[in-house]
Amino acid sequence: MNLHPWIQLLTNQFQQTTFWEWAAVILSVAEVLLAKANNLWLYPTGIAGTLISIYVLLIAGLYAESALNVYYVVMSVYGWVYWIKKRDEPPVKISWATRSEWVITLLIVFVGWAVLYFILKNYTKSNVPLWDSWVSSTAWAGMWLLARRKLENWILLNVSNLFAIPLLFYKKLALFGLLTVFLFIVAFAGFYQWLEIWKKDRSKVSPSGGDLEGASL
Template identity: 30%
Template sequence: MFDEQFASAITGALAAMSWWELGAVALALAYLILAMRENSLCWYAAFISTSIYIFLFWDVSLLMESALQIFYLAMAVYGWWQWRKGSEEHELRIHCWSLRTHLLVFNAVGVLTLVFGYVLANNTHAELPYLDSFTTWGAVITTYMVTRKVLENWIYWIVIDGASVYLYIDRGLYLTALLFVFYVVLVVIGFFQWRAIFEREQVATS
């Protein structure tokens, strides 16, 4: 029964979706595939896709997600600069963070989620304020990890993208939700691709 309802919702969403959402989804997918290949063109796709999503998320009352896109714009520029600079100087390589750093990140995201979720719940018309805040702050730190080529970014994305699927289904952004289901599969592949590169580089420099 649920499968039939979901399929019906997807069909209806595809029929009613805007060309803006289609373009944003296509570019977001291009970003991830290019990032998996360490191709700096991924940041161009990210910049344009993000610009579109600012308005799409605002329109469905996902205020934190909309605000997150503004951050993404800045990070697309920063990421492009870091990757190009690292490529030229051969300094920016895939690397890992320490357990202590990850624990600090978990605590920070947890606190920010509670604080901003509470503020949104009591002062705005935001929907799913705590989940919205979690995916937003989780994405903030994880996007930074991508710009610095931290290997574990892919593991973070599995959790964030999985939570985002429910968020977007609830707000009727079915095509975007479908994109994030695909994202979960791709980030697993991305992790193993980056880990293979990381291990080769470790052997080469040892």
């Protein structure tokens, strides 16, 4: 297999990378590392990176992705305030989505996809309305599940990432594409980490609903 054309394509895309794209990607990576360290600075770092990303994505004509990042900013501000108020309280338990939550998730995906596609197709100059709207609707569904601490959030987010990677390279946003590859890998790790936490929580509860740690021997 001749890899030279692909290497040349990637090199050309890196040469066209702007200062703002570099800034957005560096801040996004810093946000992920701060989140892993459970550090409050993940929020201001993420907000700064996302605001820059909105500008970069608008220039590239990825309007649904830009709108998605506006939502990220709002949720980051909310998370920042919520963290300060609730950081000393026990977190919501990780669990699997219920049937009703899956219905809502699928509605977000497919209704969101249809609405975003209609808007992009009729009211923007997007040349990838179907693709762009799908990436955003699946990410919205994933974030909704994430907010509810559902294991399946990682699956929906990686469906979004899987389609976003070639879309970003197509739009000559090589750094954003590589960042999404990184996030794709992180999501796999996140899923298995959450699964282990869920299993540990389950092991502490007896079949009758009691706490095994507090049961007498």
